[in-house]
Amino acid sequence: MSVDTLTGMPRPAAARPAAAHSFRRPTTEGPLAKAILITIALGFLALFLVLPLIAVFIEAFRKGAGEFLAALGEPDTLAAIRLTLTVAAIAVPLNLVFGVAAAWAIAKFEFKGKAFLTTLIDLPFSVSPVISGLVYVLLFGTGSVLGTWLKAHGIEILFAVPGIVLATVFVTFPFVARELIPLMQDQGTGDEEAALSLGASGWQTFRYVTLPNIKWGLLYGVLLCNARAMGEFGAVSVVSGHIRGLTNTMPLHVEILYNEYNFVAAFAVSTLLASLALVTLVFKSFLEYRYGDEIAATAKH
Amino acid sequence: MDVSIRSVSKEFDGYPALHDVSLDIRSGELIALLGPSGSGKTTLLRLIAGLERPTAGAIFFGDEDASHRTVQERNVGFVFQHYALFRHMTVAENIGFGLKVRPAANRPSKREIRRRASELLDLVQLSGLEDRYPSQLSGGQRQRVALARALAIEPRVLLLDEPFGALDAQVRRELRRWLREIHDRTGHTTVFVTHDQEEALELADRVVVMSRGRIEQVGSADDVYDRPNSPFVFGFIGDSSVLPVRVENGKLWLQDRFIGIEVRDVPDGPASLYFRPHDVELLDGGGGCIAGTVTASRRVAGTRRVELEVGGARERVEIELPVDHPEAANSRISFRPRRWKLFPASGGTAALSATDDGSAGKADEAELMLAASL
Numbered sequence: 149m150s151v152d153t154l155t156g157m158p159r160p161a162a163a164r165p166a167a168a169h170s171f172r173r174p175t176t177e178g179p180l181a182k183a184i185l186i187t188i189a190l191g192f193l194a195l196f197l198v199l200p201l202i203a204v205f206i207e208a209f210r211k212g213a214g215e216f217l218a219a220l221g222e223p224d225t226l227a228a229i230r231l232t233l234t235v236a237a238i239a240v241p242l243n244l245v246f247g248v249a250a251a252w253a254i255a256k257f258e259f260k261g262k263a264f265l266t267t268l269i270d271l272p273f274s275v276s277p278v279i280s281g282l283v284y285v286l287l288f289g290t291g292s293v294l295g296t297w298l299k300a301h302g303i304e305i306l307f308a309v310p311g312i313v314l315a316t317v318f319v320t321f322p323f324v325a326r327e328l329i330p331l332m333q334d335q336g337t338g339d340e341e342a343a344l345s346l347g348a349s350g351w352q353t354f355r356y357v358t359l360p361n362i363k364w365g366l367l368y369g370v371l372l373c374n375a376r377a378m379g380e381f382g383a384v385s386v387v388s389g390h391i392r393g394l395t396n397t398m399p400l401h402v403e404i405l406y407n408e409y410n411f412v413a414a415f416a417v418s419t420l421l422a423s424l425a426l427v428t429l430v431f432k433s434f435l436e437y438r439y440g441d442e443i444a445a446t447a448k449h
Numbered sequence: 450m451d452v453s454i455r456s457v458s459k460e461f462d463g464y465p466a467l468h469d470v471s472l473d474i475r476s477g478e479l480i481a482l483l484g485p486s487g488s489g490k491t492t493l494l495r496l497i498a499g500l501e502r503p504t505a506g507a508i509f510f511g512d513e514d515a516s517h518r519t520v521q522e523r524n525v526g527f528v529f530q531h532y533a534l535f536r537h538m539t540v541a542e543n544i545g546f547g548l549k550v551r552p553a554a555n556r557p558s559k560r561e562i563r564r565r566a567s568e569l570l571d572l573v574q575l576s577g578l579e580d581r582y583p584s585q586l587s588g589g590q591r592q593r594v595a596l597a598r599a600l601a602i603e604p605r606v607l608l609l610d611e612p613f614g615a616l617d618a619q620v621r622r623e624l625r626r627w628l629r630e631i632h633d634r635t636g637h638t639t640v641f642v643t644h645d646q647e648e649a650l651e652l653a654d655r656v657v658v659m660s661r662g663r664i665e666q667v668g669s670a671d672d673v674y675d676r677p678n679s680p681f682v683f684g685f686i687g688d689s690s691v692l693p694v695r696v697e698n699g700k701l702w703l704q705d706r707f708i709g710i711e712v713r714d715v716p717d718g719p720a721s722l723y724f725r726p727h728d729v730e731l732l733d734g735g736g737g738c739i740a741g742t743v744t745a746s747r748r749v750a751g752t753r754r755v756e757l758e759v760g761g762a763r764e765r766v767e768i769e770l771p772v773d774h775p776e777a778a779n780s781r782i783s784f785r786p787r788r789w790k791l792f793p794a795s796g797g798t799a800a801l802s803a804t805d806d807g808s809a810g811k812a813d814e815a816e817l818m819l820a821a822s823l
Contacts, residue, residue: 338529338531338533339533339535341500341520341527341529341533342527342529342533342534342535342595342598343535343546343550344500344520344521345498345500345520345521345525345526345527345599346546346547346550346598346599346601346602347521347524347547347550347551347602348521348546348547348550349521349550352550356535356546356550357535360535360537361536361537
């Protein structure tokens, strides 16, 4: 049948299996190796990612949806959610601006100390979050000059919202910059030079050329930055003081509830954090699916 | 717009890229900056554009010193080797960009911008592609769009940095002709950078040959090919063969053999004899010629390229013979260059005089060019 030839069905039925068997692309593995690798990867994911995630939701709903909602409706919990959103709302835009500025400086200019700046940007990744928090305790604590001076002027940093924001900004600042630096380095300065030679001002060049070129990387960086800003525990724990309803963020609140054996409430708040991660993931996948061509074109071109 | 480059030098972090370069470009001229990579040709182009700032010297646009004008103020059209089209904008938006970013006072309306873009697309023969994205175009089409974009701002000077460098040979040749046509029609003063001599010679009114941050020679295609003023230009433009010779009493010697060329007013001593492989006459041997053993013979397009070992030191030279030349099969060939040029052996920068028409040597039909000073 002609249909068979069109769909590529073998005409001499015996010929193909032999041919398929004798030749395997040099870069592919045998079926056994393939199966083992896939099993390891999937098994690891199931054990370390999917299982805990399911456990969180099961625990949260153990005593039914009513209890779940009641736990979320607690004033302290609501305060924690509010605080987390506030902190993210301040930290993410700050790091957006900082990240773009740092990436711009590193990718487009040559200057002394560039390698050092690149290393500094990575610092929050390599330093333990607890140390990141402790830095601010030392800087603004009652023993320090700065802390005393600020206290005298009635400005509270430690064990208050400003301290939490500072610690969060510190921990999350590499995300946007790290996402943009390789992208911008790869793109070079050709487009900007073209725009300038056509008479565009510096701001117009940024607005019409640079920003559209980096928008996907930027969005991705912001998503990661936001996820981390809402989920940060270590650094925030050191500077927050754990005052219920005042300086408790969601991760800290989870810990307190858990330590009080209030498992349903603890896991209920946890589901919110887990959902944040899922929403981030879905949103990112959707963007890649919807604008995949454009992202690929921007990345390669 | 006349462009005048006056004693311009440029250093990058202490590394010199241009040494004291001066060049006058006449209005409406099509000029090629030709040289190997690292010769400073792109740097010179970027200095004219204002994308770099000269370490010393000045650049004049007409009577106005443009040295301290920004790239925006200079109003030049710049075309990049890798197009630098804005990938998130359509072809029409790309072309209209230079008009869109103008201050509100002299910005044309959206409709007018769109009309200009269509007009320019007609000019670069891409009518109807207004709404395509750059990624949907071929390399040649992209470069045409880039040119249309540069022309849209009505530039005073059009600057092209290896415009065809990223394209394949077929498209290059096509676009070369096309660029010449566009230039003839629009009359923009145009400077383009290339490392492809064929492109430079075919396209440009005048060729500026550059090497190691200096201008070696400026002239028409005939000038730089027939009357190269330095060993570099001779070697860089077209094929060339070199033999180390010795001048003694006005005669040229290759080791212990007089090669039948006599020169006047050249002091005794070693020198380099340059000639074109195809510009030789075959002789019967005997005295007064260059004789060599054939070591290789290759067919190259319409000619046969023969490699010879000459003299006791076995210097290798290449000559070109017609494909059906009977001598090509011999194992020994004697020849003498019809046209040649002698440079001091140091291969240097000494001033070199041009033509001496005639009486020297047996090759009296040839135009002789010799080095006057060593």
